[in-house]
Amino acid sequence: MSAAVDAAREIAPGAGxxxxxxxxxxxxxxxEHEAALRKRFALADADPIFCETLAGMIERIAGETLAAVCDDYRWLAGAVLEEELFFRREGRYRLTSFAEAEALVYADAAYMTRYMNGLLLSQLWWANHTAVLAWFRDRYLPANRPGARHLEVGPGHGLFLHLAASDARTSEATGWDVSPASLDQVRHTFAALGKAPPPLSLVNLFEPSPEQFDSICFSEVLEHLETPAKALARVHDLLAPGGRAFINAPVNSPAPDHIxxxxxxxxxxxxxxxAGLVVEELLLAPSTGASLERARKFALAISTVIIARRAD
Amino acid sequence: MDDAAILAGLEEIIRELFDDYDGPVTPALAAADVEQWDSLANVQLMVLAERTFAVRFTTAEISGLANLGELAALIRAKQG
Known part of the structure; x- marks a missing residue:
């Protein structure tokens, strides 16, 4: 057995x-990330079974490019530290408009590839990201009604959408994004995980749509928008009466495209x-290793997840 | 500002930021000695030190310091 495997087993002794x-x-x-990984897998809530499921998904999505994806995570960690430094000094995010984020991040295909690859691994390396995904699977989806029509706006890698599409209560799943490259990423994820992709459409959330859904996932989108209140009003209108939404956004989380x-x-x-939605449940998942009290005291990142319902 | 005054100022920051740590704060203290001293907390430490001592660090300086003594020396050098 190699020294690297020994080291990995020592970092996460109970891991699959x-x-x-x-x-x-x-x-x-x-x-240099060893200490952070040790801290992450020492956490009591690092459920080894869910982590193993997630790791298997990430491994299949990364495929033969795993080494490059790991390099990209290293790059992402550096990029986030740069943004953290700006945030701590200035008390705000560096970018303030979607146009800036488009020019500096979204329109740069090479940058986006590294960014998305890095974020893929963050699903496992950052305890708050893992907690949100686990809550979606174990808390949100089981309360959907049988035959639910599910929409995800901004599906990212497609991990949430894959879980929703695989859930027995979902009759139809679909994903909307404004970026063809993002939708290609979702197609890749579904192919890697051996499942036919659901319908994926280039749709701008802010444009009127006659469709309504029983379930909407809106994860890590609000912080990318100039008008989050308007976006939530659209989520409300897109829900059928009694429909549920899974809304996730981070506080104090500087990143290259957060505005x-x-x-x-x-x-x-x-x-x-x-936005007229009834908040039914709340999950606050602080950044890796921090208690909620410490995260509030020092303005650390907290993934804020809301399960809400359209009342009327 | 002399070394002792700089270290005293840094100790105040360390005690506030790393409130689970109750060991000695010496020039040899390093991130590996303090559970709460991770890469993000290191940025907070550096920005608090910038404000306290009216200095500005480069990104390379922030990631390249081995221990508190090196940070104190850098602050002294920047203060001239």
């Missing part, structure tokens, strides 16, 4: 084989309520 292989690959690309800063979870809850 896919998790161990991913840690091993990450350690090869980014040995709207939420300073407290309560600010996001108020925004959701203000």
């Amino acid at each position: 084989p896919a998790t161990t292989r991913l840690i091993e690959a990450q350690m090869r690309a980014f040995p 709207t800063l939420f300073s407290t979870p309560e600010a996001i809850v108020e925004l959701v309520s203000g």
